[in-house]
Amino acid sequence: MFLLNFDPFSYKYPSRRTLVYGSRGMVCATQPLAAQAGLDMIKKGGSAVDAAVATAACLTVVEPTSNGIGGDGFALVWSGGRLHGLNSSGFAPALADAEALRARGCDKMPLYGWEAVTVPGAPAAWAELNRRFGRLPLEEVLAPAAWYAENGFPVSPTVSALWKRAFAKFAKNLDGAHFAHIFESFTLGGCAPEPGEIWRNPAQAATLRKIAESAARAFYEGEIAEAIDAFSKSCGGWLRLEDLAAFSPEWVEPIHANYKGYDVWEIPPNGQGITALMALNILNNFDFAERECARSYHLQIEAMKLAFAESLAEVADPRYMRRSVEELLSDGFAKRRAALIDPERAGLPTSERQSSGGTVYLAAADGDGNMISMIQSNYQGFGSGLCVPGTGVTLHNRGNNFSLDPESPNCLAPRKKPYHTIIPGFITRGGEPVGPFGVMGAFMQPQGHVQMAVNMIDFALNPQESLDAPRWQWFRDSTVGLEQGVPNHVAAKLAAMGHDVRIDFDRIDYGRGQIIQRTESGALVGATEPRADGYVAAW
Numbered sequence: 001m002f003l004l005n006f007d008p009f010s011y012k013y014p015s016r017r018t019l020v021y022g023s024r025g026m027v028c029a030t031q032p033l034a035a036q037a038g039l040d041m042i043k044k045g046g047s048a049v050d051a052a053v054a055t056a057a058c059l060t061v062v063e064p065t066s067n068g069i070g071g072d073g074f075a076l077v078w079s080g081g082r083l084h085g086l087n088s089s090g091f092a093p094a095l096a097d098a099e100a101l102r103a104r105g106c107d108k109m110p111l112y113g114w115e116a117v118t119v120p121g122a123p124a125a126w127a128e129l130n131r132r133f134g135r136l137p138l139e140e141v142l143a144p145a146a147w148y149a150e151n152g153f154p155v156s157p158t159v160s161a162l163w164k165r166a167f168a169k170f171a172k173n174l175d176g177a178h179f180a181h182i183f184e185s186f187t188l189g190g191c192a193p194e195p196g197e198i199w200r201n202p203a204q205a206a207t208l209r210k211i212a213e214s215a216a217r218a219f220y221e222g223e224i225a226e227a228i229d230a231f232s233k234s235c236g237g238w239l240r241l242e243d244l245a246a247f248s249p250e251w252v253e254p255i256h257a258n259y260k261g262y263d264v265w266e267i268p269p270n271g272q273g274i275t276a277l278m279a280l281n282i283l284n285n286f287d288f289a290e291r292e293c294a295r296s297y298h299l300q301i302e303a304m305k306l307a308f309a310e311s312l313a314e315v316a317d318p319r320y321m322r323r324s325v326e327e328l329l330s331d332g333f334a335k336r337r338a339a340l341i342d343p344e345r346a347g348l349p350t351s352e353r354q355s356s357g358g359t360v361y362l363a364a365a366d367g368d369g370n371m372i373s374m375i376q377s378n379y380q381g382f383g384s385g386l387c388v389p390g391t392g393v394t395l396h397n398r399g400n401n402f403s404l405d406p407e408s409p410n411c412l413a414p415r416k417k418p419y420h421t422i423i424p425g426f427i428t429r430g431g432e433p434v435g436p437f438g439v440m441g442a443f444m445q446p447q448g449h450v451q452m453a454v455n456m457i458d459f460a461l462n463p464q465e466s467l468d469a470p471r472w473q474w475f476r477d478s479t480v481g482l483e484q485g486v487p488n489h490v491a492a493k494l495a496a497m498g499h500d501v502r503i504d505f506d507r508i509d510y511g512r513g514q515i516i517q518r519t520e521s522g523a524l525v526g527a528t529e530p531r532a533d534g535y536v537a538a539w
Contacts (some may be wrong), residue, residue: 017530021538022539024042025367027362030535031159031535032156033148037144047366047370049370054141057144065165068395069219071122071383073086073375073422074376075424076266077373078369086251087267087270088121089118091118091317092402093118093238093240096238115238124216124247126138149201149205160192182382207393220245224388228393254426259453261457262453264449265425270419273425274315274325274329276453277329278329286338288459291455298494300450300451301346306349316417344497348478359378359441361512362514363515371516377396379396399418421442423446424438434518435525437449438514439513440511444510447471447473448510451472452513463516484505
Protein backbone atom coordinates (compact mmCIF):
# COMPACT_ATOMS: atom_id res chain seq x y z
CA MET A 1 0.00 0.00 0.00
CA PHE A 2 1.12 3.52 -0.73
CA LEU A 3 1.01 6.94 0.85
CA LEU A 4 1.59 9.94 -1.36
CA ASN A 5 5.00 11.51 -0.82
CA PHE A 6 4.95 14.28 1.74
CA ASP A 7 6.79 15.50 4.80
CA PRO A 8 4.22 15.78 7.64
CA PHE A 9 6.44 18.22 9.51
CA SER A 10 6.92 20.65 6.63
CA TYR A 11 3.64 22.55 6.26
CA LYS A 12 3.49 25.12 3.48
CA TYR A 13 0.05 26.50 4.33
CA PRO A 14 -1.30 27.65 7.69
CA SER A 15 -4.12 25.49 9.00
CA ARG A 16 -6.35 25.37 12.01
CA ARG A 17 -6.24 21.57 11.68
CA THR A 18 -3.54 18.92 11.77
CA LEU A 19 -3.33 15.44 10.31
CA VAL A 20 -5.07 12.77 12.38
CA TYR A 21 -3.69 9.24 12.64
CA GLY A 22 -5.43 5.99 13.53
CA SER A 23 -5.15 2.30 12.78
CA ARG A 24 -8.41 0.48 13.57
CA GLY A 25 -10.93 2.93 12.16
CA MET A 26 -11.42 6.42 10.81
CA VAL A 27 -14.29 8.59 9.57
CA CYS A 28 -13.91 12.05 8.02
CA ALA A 29 -17.02 14.16 7.62
CA THR A 30 -18.24 17.75 7.64
CA GLN A 31 -19.92 17.41 11.03
CA PRO A 32 -18.42 15.98 14.26
CA LEU A 33 -21.56 14.26 15.56
CA ALA A 34 -21.99 12.35 12.30
CA ALA A 35 -18.33 11.31 12.14
CA GLN A 36 -18.41 10.03 15.72
CA ALA A 37 -21.61 8.09 15.05
CA GLY A 38 -19.82 6.38 12.16
CA LEU A 39 -16.75 5.49 14.19
CA ASP A 40 -19.01 3.98 16.86
CA MET A 41 -20.14 1.42 14.27
CA ILE A 42 -16.55 0.25 13.74
CA LYS A 43 -16.04 -0.01 17.52
CA LYS A 44 -19.14 -2.24 17.65
CA GLY A 45 -17.62 -4.59 15.08
CA GLY A 46 -19.01 -2.96 11.97
CA SER A 47 -17.16 -2.32 8.73
CA ALA A 48 -16.05 0.94 7.15
CA VAL A 49 -19.22 0.73 5.07
CA ASP A 50 -21.38 0.48 8.20
CA ALA A 51 -19.55 3.56 9.48
CA ALA A 52 -20.16 5.44 6.24
CA VAL A 53 -23.87 4.61 6.13
CA ALA A 54 -24.32 5.65 9.77
CA THR A 55 -22.49 8.91 9.05
CA ALA A 56 -24.45 9.54 5.87
CA ALA A 57 -27.79 9.02 7.61
CA CYS A 58 -26.70 11.28 10.48
CA LEU A 59 -25.72 14.00 8.04
CA THR A 60 -29.29 14.19 6.74
CA VAL A 61 -30.23 15.18 10.29
CA VAL A 62 -27.32 17.32 11.51
CA GLU A 63 -26.56 18.95 8.15
CA PRO A 64 -29.95 19.15 6.36
CA THR A 65 -28.70 22.24 4.52
CA SER A 66 -26.70 20.05 2.13
CA ASN A 67 -28.41 16.67 1.93
CA GLY A 68 -31.50 14.80 2.97
CA ILE A 69 -33.38 11.52 2.90
CA GLY A 70 -34.89 12.64 -0.40
CA GLY A 71 -31.54 13.03 -2.18
CA ASP A 72 -29.17 10.84 -4.22
CA GLY A 73 -25.96 9.02 -3.34
CA PHE A 74 -22.83 7.48 -4.91
CA ALA A 75 -20.02 5.42 -3.41
CA LEU A 76 -16.66 3.87 -4.25
CA VAL A 77 -15.86 0.93 -1.96
CA TRP A 78 -12.47 -0.74 -1.63
CA SER A 79 -13.09 -4.29 -0.38
CA GLY A 80 -11.74 -7.70 -1.23
CA GLY A 81 -8.75 -6.25 -3.05
CA ARG A 82 -10.72 -4.26 -5.61
CA LEU A 83 -12.81 -1.14 -6.09
CA HIS A 84 -16.60 -1.32 -6.38
CA GLY A 85 -18.84 1.51 -7.63
CA LEU A 86 -22.43 2.25 -6.58
CA ASN A 87 -24.63 4.65 -8.54
CA SER A 88 -27.78 5.37 -6.56
CA SER A 89 -29.04 8.34 -8.54
CA GLY A 90 -32.68 8.41 -9.50
CA PHE A 91 -34.40 8.89 -12.83
CA ALA A 92 -37.08 11.30 -14.02
CA PRO A 93 -40.69 10.23 -13.45
CA ALA A 94 -42.52 8.41 -16.23
CA LEU A 95 -44.77 11.48 -16.61
CA ALA A 96 -41.81 13.86 -17.18
CA ASP A 97 -42.51 15.99 -20.26
CA ALA A 98 -39.90 18.32 -21.74
CA GLU A 99 -42.28 19.56 -24.42
CA ALA A 100 -44.82 20.61 -21.78
CA LEU A 101 -42.16 22.74 -20.09
CA ARG A 102 -41.10 24.30 -23.39
CA ALA A 103 -44.76 25.05 -24.16
CA ARG A 104 -44.94 26.95 -20.86
CA GLY A 105 -42.09 29.15 -22.02
CA CYS A 106 -39.29 27.40 -20.11
CA ASP A 107 -35.91 27.45 -21.85
CA LYS A 108 -34.21 25.66 -18.95
CA MET A 109 -35.23 23.29 -16.20
CA PRO A 110 -36.89 24.84 -13.11
CA LEU A 111 -34.80 24.96 -9.96
CA TYR A 112 -37.72 24.58 -7.53
CA GLY A 113 -40.95 22.64 -7.54
CA TRP A 114 -42.02 19.19 -8.72
CA GLU A 115 -40.54 19.42 -12.21
CA ALA A 116 -37.06 19.45 -10.64
CA VAL A 117 -37.68 16.28 -8.57
CA THR A 118 -36.29 12.92 -9.66
CA VAL A 119 -36.61 9.65 -7.75
CA PRO A 120 -34.43 9.89 -4.60
CA GLY A 121 -31.67 7.31 -4.34
CA ALA A 122 -30.08 7.90 -0.92
CA PRO A 123 -32.19 5.47 1.17
CA ALA A 124 -31.65 2.70 -1.38
CA ALA A 125 -27.90 3.41 -1.31
CA TRP A 126 -27.80 2.96 2.48
CA ALA A 127 -29.67 -0.33 2.30
CA GLU A 128 -27.65 -1.72 -0.61
CA LEU A 129 -24.27 -0.81 0.86
CA ASN A 130 -25.28 -2.34 4.18
CA ARG A 131 -26.58 -5.48 2.46
CA ARG A 132 -23.40 -6.10 0.47
CA PHE A 133 -20.63 -4.83 2.73
CA GLY A 134 -22.15 -4.31 6.16
CA ARG A 135 -21.68 -6.40 9.29
CA LEU A 136 -24.33 -4.78 11.49
CA PRO A 137 -28.12 -4.69 11.09
CA LEU A 138 -29.36 -1.59 9.26
CA GLU A 139 -31.53 -0.75 12.30
CA GLU A 140 -28.39 -0.42 14.41
CA VAL A 141 -26.56 1.57 11.74
CA LEU A 142 -29.35 4.14 11.34
CA ALA A 143 -30.15 4.34 15.06
CA PRO A 144 -27.82 7.32 15.79
CA ALA A 145 -29.43 9.41 13.05
CA ALA A 146 -32.91 8.66 14.38
CA TRP A 147 -31.76 9.43 17.92
CA TYR A 148 -30.43 12.87 16.97
CA ALA A 149 -33.58 13.65 15.02
CA GLU A 150 -35.77 12.63 17.98
CA ASN A 151 -33.75 14.07 20.87
CA GLY A 152 -32.06 17.00 19.21
CA PHE A 153 -28.54 18.33 18.68
CA PRO A 154 -26.85 21.74 18.79
CA VAL A 155 -26.59 23.23 15.30
CA SER A 156 -22.99 23.87 14.22
CA PRO A 157 -21.84 27.30 12.93
CA THR A 158 -21.39 26.55 9.21
CA VAL A 159 -24.68 24.65 9.07
CA SER A 160 -26.48 27.58 10.70
CA ALA A 161 -25.02 29.96 8.11
CA LEU A 162 -26.04 27.70 5.23
CA TRP A 163 -29.51 27.23 6.76
CA LYS A 164 -30.02 31.00 6.83
CA ARG A 165 -28.77 31.35 3.27
CA ALA A 166 -31.13 28.63 2.00
CA PHE A 167 -34.25 30.04 3.61
CA ALA A 168 -33.45 33.56 2.49
CA LYS A 169 -33.53 32.19 -1.07
CA PHE A 170 -36.71 30.24 -0.39
CA ALA A 171 -38.45 33.34 0.97
CA LYS A 172 -37.72 35.14 -2.30
CA ASN A 173 -38.43 32.32 -4.74
CA LEU A 174 -41.05 29.92 -3.36
CA ASP A 175 -44.67 30.77 -4.02
CA GLY A 176 -47.52 28.35 -3.38
CA ALA A 177 -49.17 26.35 -0.63
CA HIS A 178 -47.19 23.21 -1.50
CA PHE A 179 -44.01 24.97 -0.35
CA ALA A 180 -45.42 25.76 3.11
CA HIS A 181 -44.40 22.38 4.54
CA ILE A 182 -40.66 23.06 4.31
CA PHE A 183 -41.04 26.26 6.35
CA GLU A 184 -43.14 24.37 8.89
CA SER A 185 -40.71 21.46 9.13
CA PHE A 186 -37.31 23.17 8.93
CA THR A 187 -37.59 26.51 10.70
CA LEU A 188 -38.17 27.63 14.28
CA GLY A 189 -40.92 30.20 14.12
CA GLY A 190 -40.03 30.91 10.52
CA CYS A 191 -36.32 31.39 11.27
CA ALA A 192 -33.29 29.19 10.70
CA PRO A 193 -31.65 27.98 13.93
CA GLU A 194 -28.71 29.88 15.37
CA PRO A 195 -25.35 28.23 16.14
CA GLY A 196 -25.70 26.13 19.30
CA GLU A 197 -29.50 26.14 19.16
CA ILE A 198 -31.04 22.70 19.70
CA TRP A 199 -32.82 21.32 16.65
CA ARG A 200 -35.23 18.37 16.65
CA ASN A 201 -37.24 16.72 13.87
CA PRO A 202 -39.37 13.85 15.24
CA ALA A 203 -40.99 13.23 11.85
CA GLN A 204 -37.57 12.62 10.34
CA ALA A 205 -36.75 10.22 13.18
CA ALA A 206 -39.85 8.17 12.46
CA THR A 207 -39.00 8.04 8.74
CA LEU A 208 -35.44 6.90 9.43
CA ARG A 209 -36.71 4.08 11.64
CA LYS A 210 -39.14 2.93 8.94
CA ILE A 211 -36.33 2.91 6.38
CA ALA A 212 -34.13 0.91 8.75
CA GLU A 213 -36.79 -1.65 9.64
CA SER A 214 -37.73 -2.27 5.99
CA ALA A 215 -34.26 -2.05 4.35
CA ALA A 216 -35.61 1.07 2.62
CA ARG A 217 -38.64 -0.64 1.05
CA ALA A 218 -40.98 1.61 3.06
CA PHE A 219 -39.50 4.54 1.14
CA TYR A 220 -40.04 2.97 -2.28
CA GLU A 221 -43.11 0.76 -1.86
CA GLY A 222 -44.63 1.36 1.59
CA GLU A 223 -46.15 4.19 3.56
CA ILE A 224 -43.43 6.77 2.86
CA ALA A 225 -43.77 6.10 -0.87
CA GLU A 226 -47.53 6.47 -0.57
CA ALA A 227 -47.09 9.81 1.21
CA ILE A 228 -44.79 11.06 -1.56
CA ASP A 229 -47.23 9.87 -4.22
CA ALA A 230 -50.21 11.56 -2.53
CA PHE A 231 -48.28 14.84 -2.10
CA SER A 232 -47.20 14.84 -5.75
CA LYS A 233 -50.71 14.15 -7.01
CA SER A 234 -52.19 16.89 -4.82
CA CYS A 235 -49.81 19.44 -6.40
CA GLY A 236 -49.95 18.24 -9.99
CA GLY A 237 -46.43 16.80 -9.78
CA TRP A 238 -45.07 14.06 -12.02
CA LEU A 239 -43.64 11.68 -9.41
CA ARG A 240 -45.70 8.54 -8.71
CA LEU A 241 -45.59 5.43 -6.54
CA GLU A 242 -44.75 3.40 -9.65
CA ASP A 243 -41.61 5.47 -10.25
CA LEU A 244 -40.41 4.88 -6.70
CA ALA A 245 -41.13 1.13 -6.86
CA ALA A 246 -39.24 0.79 -10.16
CA PHE A 247 -35.99 2.23 -8.78
CA SER A 248 -32.97 0.26 -7.64
CA PRO A 249 -29.29 1.23 -7.21
CA GLU A 250 -26.75 0.08 -9.80
CA TRP A 251 -23.35 -1.49 -9.18
CA VAL A 252 -21.06 -0.04 -11.84
CA GLU A 253 -17.43 -0.45 -12.89
CA PRO A 254 -15.44 2.60 -11.77
CA ILE A 255 -13.50 4.52 -14.41
CA HIS A 256 -9.99 5.92 -14.00
CA ALA A 257 -7.12 7.95 -15.38
CA ASN A 258 -3.49 7.24 -14.64
CA TYR A 259 -2.04 10.55 -13.50
CA LYS A 260 1.75 10.50 -13.24
CA GLY A 261 1.87 7.04 -11.74
CA TYR A 262 -1.30 7.14 -9.64
CA ASP A 263 -4.72 5.88 -10.71
CA VAL A 264 -7.51 8.34 -9.93
CA TRP A 265 -10.95 6.67 -9.88
CA GLU A 266 -14.47 8.02 -10.40
CA ILE A 267 -18.02 6.76 -10.95
CA PRO A 268 -18.85 6.61 -14.69
CA PRO A 269 -21.58 8.78 -16.29
CA ASN A 270 -24.27 9.91 -15.60
CA GLY A 271 -21.88 11.43 -13.02
CA GLN A 272 -19.45 14.20 -13.92
CA GLY A 273 -16.41 12.42 -12.45
CA ILE A 274 -15.21 11.86 -16.01
CA THR A 275 -14.68 15.64 -16.18
CA ALA A 276 -11.91 15.43 -13.57
CA LEU A 277 -10.35 12.46 -15.36
CA MET A 278 -10.35 14.25 -18.73
CA ALA A 279 -8.67 17.27 -17.14
CA LEU A 280 -6.02 15.09 -15.47
CA ASN A 281 -5.34 13.31 -18.76
CA ILE A 282 -4.79 16.70 -20.40
CA LEU A 283 -2.48 17.75 -17.56
CA ASN A 284 -0.42 14.59 -18.06
CA ASN A 285 1.03 16.49 -21.02
CA PHE A 286 2.54 19.17 -18.77
CA ASP A 287 5.06 19.34 -15.93
CA PHE A 288 4.76 21.60 -12.89
CA ALA A 289 7.77 23.15 -11.20
CA GLU A 290 5.98 25.02 -8.40
CA ARG A 291 2.46 25.47 -7.10
CA GLU A 292 2.27 29.20 -6.39
CA CYS A 293 2.93 30.49 -9.88
CA ALA A 294 0.57 31.70 -12.58
CA ARG A 295 1.62 28.92 -14.97
CA SER A 296 0.42 26.12 -12.67
CA TYR A 297 -2.92 27.84 -12.07
CA HIS A 298 -3.32 28.70 -15.75
CA LEU A 299 -2.70 25.17 -17.04
CA GLN A 300 -5.11 23.61 -14.54
CA ILE A 301 -7.82 26.16 -15.35
CA GLU A 302 -7.41 25.72 -19.11
CA ALA A 303 -7.50 21.92 -18.82
CA MET A 304 -10.63 22.21 -16.69
CA LYS A 305 -12.35 24.45 -19.25
CA LEU A 306 -11.71 21.95 -22.03
CA ALA A 307 -12.88 19.02 -19.90
CA PHE A 308 -16.09 20.82 -18.94
CA ALA A 309 -16.76 21.74 -22.57
CA GLU A 310 -16.84 18.04 -23.36
CA SER A 311 -18.74 16.83 -20.31
CA LEU A 312 -21.45 19.48 -20.53
CA ALA A 313 -21.95 18.60 -24.19
CA GLU A 314 -21.69 14.83 -23.88
CA VAL A 315 -22.29 13.46 -20.37
CA ALA A 316 -25.77 12.14 -19.67
CA ASP A 317 -27.55 8.92 -18.82
CA PRO A 318 -25.10 6.49 -20.51
CA ARG A 319 -27.90 5.04 -22.63
CA TYR A 320 -28.16 8.40 -24.41
CA MET A 321 -24.50 9.43 -24.73
CA ARG A 322 -23.10 10.00 -28.22
CA ARG A 323 -19.45 9.40 -27.35
CA SER A 324 -18.04 6.54 -25.35
CA VAL A 325 -16.21 6.85 -22.05
CA GLU A 326 -13.26 5.08 -23.65
CA GLU A 327 -12.97 7.73 -26.36
CA LEU A 328 -13.25 10.64 -23.93
CA LEU A 329 -10.52 9.13 -21.75
CA SER A 330 -8.19 8.09 -24.58
CA ASP A 331 -4.62 9.39 -24.83
CA GLY A 332 -5.26 10.71 -28.32
CA PHE A 333 -8.22 12.73 -27.16
CA ALA A 334 -6.20 14.19 -24.26
CA LYS A 335 -3.31 15.14 -26.54
CA ARG A 336 -5.63 16.90 -29.01
CA ARG A 337 -7.19 18.85 -26.16
CA ALA A 338 -3.81 19.68 -24.61
CA ALA A 339 -2.59 21.05 -27.93
CA LEU A 340 -5.31 23.71 -27.77
CA ILE A 341 -3.90 25.25 -24.57
CA ASP A 342 -1.92 28.44 -25.09
CA PRO A 343 0.58 28.48 -22.19
CA GLU A 344 0.60 32.28 -22.22
CA ARG A 345 -3.04 33.18 -22.85
CA ALA A 346 -6.51 32.25 -21.55
CA GLY A 347 -8.80 30.63 -24.07
CA LEU A 348 -12.53 30.09 -24.34
CA PRO A 349 -13.88 26.60 -23.61
CA THR A 350 -14.76 24.65 -26.75
CA SER A 351 -16.02 21.14 -27.31
CA GLU A 352 -14.34 18.96 -29.89
CA ARG A 353 -17.84 18.25 -31.20
CA GLN A 354 -18.74 21.98 -31.14
CA SER A 355 -22.13 21.18 -29.61
CA SER A 356 -24.51 23.63 -27.98
CA GLY A 357 -25.18 22.47 -24.23
CA GLY A 358 -25.65 21.05 -1.58
CA THR A 359 -23.83 18.09 -0.98
CA VAL A 360 -21.98 16.21 1.77
CA TYR A 361 -18.87 14.09 1.24
CA LEU A 362 -17.47 11.57 3.72
CA ALA A 363 -14.71 8.99 3.83
CA ALA A 364 -14.28 5.98 6.11
CA ALA A 365 -11.79 3.17 6.66
CA ASP A 366 -11.50 0.23 9.05
CA GLY A 367 -8.63 -1.84 10.38
CA ASP A 368 -9.32 -4.70 7.97
CA GLY A 369 -8.44 -2.77 4.84
CA ASN A 370 -11.95 -1.71 3.80
CA MET A 371 -12.31 1.92 2.66
CA ILE A 372 -15.18 3.93 1.24
CA SER A 373 -15.61 7.24 -0.56
CA MET A 374 -19.26 8.32 -0.30
CA ILE A 375 -21.27 11.36 -1.31
CA GLN A 376 -24.93 12.33 -1.12
CA SER A 377 -26.85 15.47 -1.92
CA ASN A 378 -30.08 17.38 -2.26
CA TYR A 379 -28.27 19.34 -5.00
CA GLN A 380 -29.18 22.95 -4.07
CA GLY A 381 -29.30 23.37 -0.29
CA PHE A 382 -32.58 21.87 0.92
CA GLY A 383 -33.43 20.93 -2.65
CA SER A 384 -36.65 21.57 -4.52
CA GLY A 385 -38.36 23.49 -1.71
CA LEU A 386 -40.74 20.55 -1.24
CA CYS A 387 -41.01 18.67 2.04
CA VAL A 388 -43.34 15.66 2.17
CA PRO A 389 -45.87 16.42 4.96
CA GLY A 390 -45.38 14.46 8.15
CA THR A 391 -42.14 12.74 7.06
CA GLY A 392 -39.24 15.20 7.38
CA VAL A 393 -38.27 14.22 3.81
CA THR A 394 -37.00 17.12 1.70
CA LEU A 395 -37.05 16.24 -1.99
CA HIS A 396 -33.98 17.11 -4.03
CA ASN A 397 -33.98 19.22 -7.20
CA ARG A 398 -31.55 17.08 -9.18
CA GLY A 399 -33.77 17.32 -12.27
CA ASN A 400 -32.54 20.89 -12.64
CA ASN A 401 -29.44 19.39 -14.28
CA PHE A 402 -31.44 18.13 -17.25
CA SER A 403 -31.43 20.15 -20.48
CA LEU A 404 -34.55 21.17 -22.40
CA ASP A 405 -32.62 21.24 -25.69
CA PRO A 406 -34.04 18.34 -27.75
CA GLU A 407 -30.64 17.91 -29.44
CA SER A 408 -28.81 17.40 -26.14
CA PRO A 409 -28.11 13.84 -24.94
CA ASN A 410 -29.05 15.21 -21.52
CA CYS A 411 -32.53 16.40 -22.54
CA LEU A 412 -35.29 15.56 -20.04
CA ALA A 413 -37.12 12.31 -20.82
CA PRO A 414 -39.19 9.78 -18.83
CA ARG A 415 -37.21 7.35 -16.65
CA LYS A 416 -33.92 9.00 -17.71
CA LYS A 417 -31.13 9.98 -15.30
CA PRO A 418 -29.76 13.53 -15.45
CA TYR A 419 -26.17 14.75 -15.71
CA HIS A 420 -25.11 14.41 -12.09
CA THR A 421 -22.68 16.64 -10.21
CA ILE A 422 -21.88 14.59 -7.09
CA ILE A 423 -18.73 12.47 -7.41
CA PRO A 424 -16.75 10.37 -4.90
CA GLY A 425 -13.04 9.92 -5.68
CA PHE A 426 -10.46 7.27 -4.88
CA ILE A 427 -6.71 6.90 -5.55
CA THR A 428 -4.73 3.70 -6.02
CA ARG A 429 -1.15 2.98 -7.04
CA GLY A 430 0.08 -0.29 -8.49
CA GLY A 431 -3.27 -1.91 -7.76
CA GLU A 432 -3.12 -1.04 -4.06
CA PRO A 433 -5.31 1.54 -2.29
CA VAL A 434 -3.99 4.96 -1.39
CA GLY A 435 -7.43 6.05 -0.22
CA PRO A 436 -10.69 7.92 -0.67
CA PHE A 437 -10.95 11.65 -1.31
CA GLY A 438 -13.60 14.10 -2.39
CA VAL A 439 -14.59 17.75 -2.62
CA MET A 440 -18.28 18.60 -2.60
CA GLY A 441 -19.95 21.62 -4.20
CA ALA A 442 -21.91 21.23 -7.48
CA PHE A 443 -19.69 22.07 -10.49
CA MET A 444 -16.79 22.81 -8.15
CA GLN A 445 -16.46 19.08 -7.51
CA PRO A 446 -14.37 17.94 -10.49
CA GLN A 447 -12.33 21.13 -10.13
CA GLY A 448 -11.69 20.24 -6.50
CA HIS A 449 -10.74 16.67 -7.44
CA VAL A 450 -8.19 17.95 -9.96
CA GLN A 451 -6.70 20.37 -7.43
CA MET A 452 -6.44 17.66 -4.75
CA ALA A 453 -4.73 15.26 -7.17
CA VAL A 454 -2.29 17.91 -8.43
CA ASN A 455 -1.59 19.14 -4.89
CA MET A 456 -0.74 15.68 -3.61
CA ILE A 457 0.93 14.15 -6.67
CA ASP A 458 2.70 17.07 -8.37
CA PHE A 459 3.43 19.24 -5.35
CA ALA A 460 3.78 16.54 -2.64
CA LEU A 461 1.42 18.31 -0.24
CA ASN A 462 0.13 16.15 2.58
CA PRO A 463 -3.64 15.57 2.78
CA GLN A 464 -4.32 18.44 5.19
CA GLU A 465 -2.14 20.86 3.23
CA SER A 466 -3.98 19.82 0.09
CA LEU A 467 -7.33 20.73 1.64
CA ASP A 468 -6.04 23.93 3.26
CA ALA A 469 -4.40 25.36 0.14
CA PRO A 470 -6.25 28.25 -1.57
CA ARG A 471 -8.36 27.13 -4.53
CA TRP A 472 -9.43 28.43 -7.89
CA GLN A 473 -12.78 27.90 -9.59
CA TRP A 474 -13.72 28.33 -13.24
CA PHE A 475 -17.27 29.64 -13.68
CA ARG A 476 -17.88 30.40 -17.37
CA ASP A 477 -16.10 31.84 -20.41
CA SER A 478 -12.98 33.53 -18.98
CA THR A 479 -14.36 34.08 -15.47
CA VAL A 480 -12.19 32.54 -12.78
CA GLY A 481 -12.59 32.88 -9.03
CA LEU A 482 -9.63 32.78 -6.68
CA GLU A 483 -9.86 32.31 -2.96
CA GLN A 484 -8.33 34.86 -0.69
CA GLY A 485 -4.87 33.47 -0.04
CA VAL A 486 -3.85 33.06 -3.68
CA PRO A 487 -0.74 35.27 -3.94
CA ASN A 488 -1.35 38.72 -5.42
CA HIS A 489 1.34 38.25 -8.06
CA VAL A 490 -0.43 35.09 -9.28
CA ALA A 491 -3.80 36.86 -9.51
CA ALA A 492 -2.23 39.80 -11.36
CA LYS A 493 -0.43 37.56 -13.85
CA LEU A 494 -3.57 35.53 -14.53
CA ALA A 495 -5.47 38.73 -15.25
CA ALA A 496 -2.70 39.82 -17.62
CA MET A 497 -3.02 36.46 -19.40
CA GLY A 498 -6.68 37.19 -20.17
CA HIS A 499 -8.48 35.55 -17.27
CA ASP A 500 -11.37 37.56 -15.85
CA VAL A 501 -10.24 37.20 -12.22
CA ARG A 502 -12.35 37.75 -9.12
CA ILE A 503 -11.18 37.31 -5.55
CA ASP A 504 -13.65 35.55 -3.25
CA PHE A 505 -13.63 35.87 0.53
CA ASP A 506 -16.39 33.32 1.21
CA ARG A 507 -14.61 29.96 1.13
CA ILE A 508 -17.81 27.89 1.47
CA ASP A 509 -18.44 28.10 -2.28
CA TYR A 510 -15.05 26.56 -3.07
CA GLY A 511 -15.96 23.08 -1.95
CA ARG A 512 -15.61 21.09 1.26
CA GLY A 513 -13.53 17.94 1.22
CA GLN A 514 -12.18 14.97 3.15
CA ILE A 515 -9.20 12.68 2.58
CA ILE A 516 -8.09 9.38 4.11
CA GLN A 517 -4.87 7.60 3.13
CA ARG A 518 -3.46 4.30 4.29
CA THR A 519 0.29 3.97 4.79
CA GLU A 520 2.35 0.90 3.92
CA SER A 521 2.44 0.03 7.63
CA GLY A 522 -1.36 0.09 7.80
CA ALA A 523 -1.79 3.40 9.60
CA LEU A 524 -4.70 5.61 8.57
CA VAL A 525 -4.04 9.31 7.89
CA GLY A 526 -7.06 11.62 7.88
CA ALA A 527 -7.65 15.23 6.91
CA THR A 528 -10.78 17.36 6.90
CA GLU A 529 -11.96 20.62 5.45
CA PRO A 530 -11.28 24.03 7.04
CA ARG A 531 -14.19 25.43 4.97
CA ALA A 532 -16.71 23.44 7.02
CA ASP A 533 -17.33 22.16 10.55
CA GLY A 534 -15.19 19.19 9.54
CA TYR A 535 -14.00 16.46 11.88
CA VAL A 536 -11.81 13.34 11.77
CA ALA A 537 -12.93 10.61 14.16
CA ALA A 538 -10.17 8.05 14.64
CA TRP A 539 -9.53 4.88 16.61
